[in-house]
Amino acid sequence: MQNKKDKFYLLVTCGLPGSGKTTFSRKFAKDKKFVHLNSHIIRKQLKLERAKGPERRLFTEMNKQALAFLKKGKSVIYDSTGATEDFRNSLKNLAQRHKTNFLILWFKATLGESKQSVKKRNNSLDKFSGFVDEATIKEVKKIFENPRKNQETVILNNKMNYQEQKRLVNAALNR
Numbered sequence: 771m772q773n774k775k776d777k778f779y780l781l782v783t784c785g786l787p788g789s790g791k792t793t794f795s796r797k798f799a800k801d802k803k804f805v806h807l808n809s810h811i812i813r814k815q816l817k818l819e820r821a822k823g824p825e826r827r828l829f830t831e832m833n834k835q836a837l838a839f840l841k842k843g844k845s846v847i848y849d850s851t852g853a854t855e856d857f858r859n860s861l862k863n864l865a866q867r868h869k870t871n872f873l874i875l876w877f878k879a880t881l882g883e884s885k886q887s888v889k890k891r892n893n894s895l896d897k898f899s900g901f902v903d904e905a906t907i908k909e910v911k912k913i914f915e916n917p918r919k920n921q922e923t924v925i926l927n928n929k930m931n932y933q934e935q936k937r938l939v940n941a942a943l944n945r
Contacts (some may be wrong), residue, residue: 778845779804779943780836780865784852785877786910788887789903790928794875794935795849799934805839807832809850823838829857833864840868849877862921874923881911887928899921933938 781804785790792808812835813828832848839846852858858874865872879887884891888902917923924942926935 777871778840778843779871779873779941780840780845780861781847781873781875781939782852782858782861783847783875783877784858784914786879786881786884786914787851787907788884788891788928789853789877789879790887790926790935791875792849792929794877794926794932797932798936798939799847802845804845804847806847807835807839807849833861836861837864837868840870842866851910851914853910853914854902855918856931858917858921865903871920871943873939874917874921875939876917876923876925878925878927882906883928884911 776815781795781798783795785791792810794805795808798804809825809832810831811826813825814829816831818825818828829850833852835847836848852861852874862872864870884907885904887908892901922942924938926938930938
């Protein structure tokens with residue numbers, strides 16, 4: 771059995787656009803020396819336009835990168851909307867195959883909160899953010915499946931400050 775300092779993790783974010791996934795993931799990855807795989811950045815690297823529906827090429831590349839880091843014993847934050855249970859389960863299976871601890875970080879937000887946050891974000895894009903239109907938010911909301919209670923999940927929101935979010939995630943990681 772691994773001792774605590776040798777454990778590594780696959781943390782998977784899920785939530786509507788603008789719910790705080792990337793803001794938290796960036797800070798937490800830096801604090802904990804995790805690899806941060808961000809869907810906006812990888813989409814830009816692949817020169818992909820925002821697609822409607824499943825983004826197979828994007829997630830194939832993210833999965834490939836996550837797997838490479840896990841094989842090296844690196845902890846990863848997989849930063850995307852993680853909208854469906856099947857999608858999250860596929861990442862859980864990847865973690866299990868590589869004896870990696872798995873945790874879902876659910877950034878819970880209402881449709882109104884998501885729209886408001888994205889509107890602010892669209893006006894101040896940085897390299898971690900991508901422009902998101904209202905149609906995309908509605909599409910994600912339509913397909914989004916809340917994590918089940920039996921899944922290892924930490925519920926967060928962007929009303930919490932980073933220290934509170936970090937405390938909750940660290941508590942789950944240390945269980």
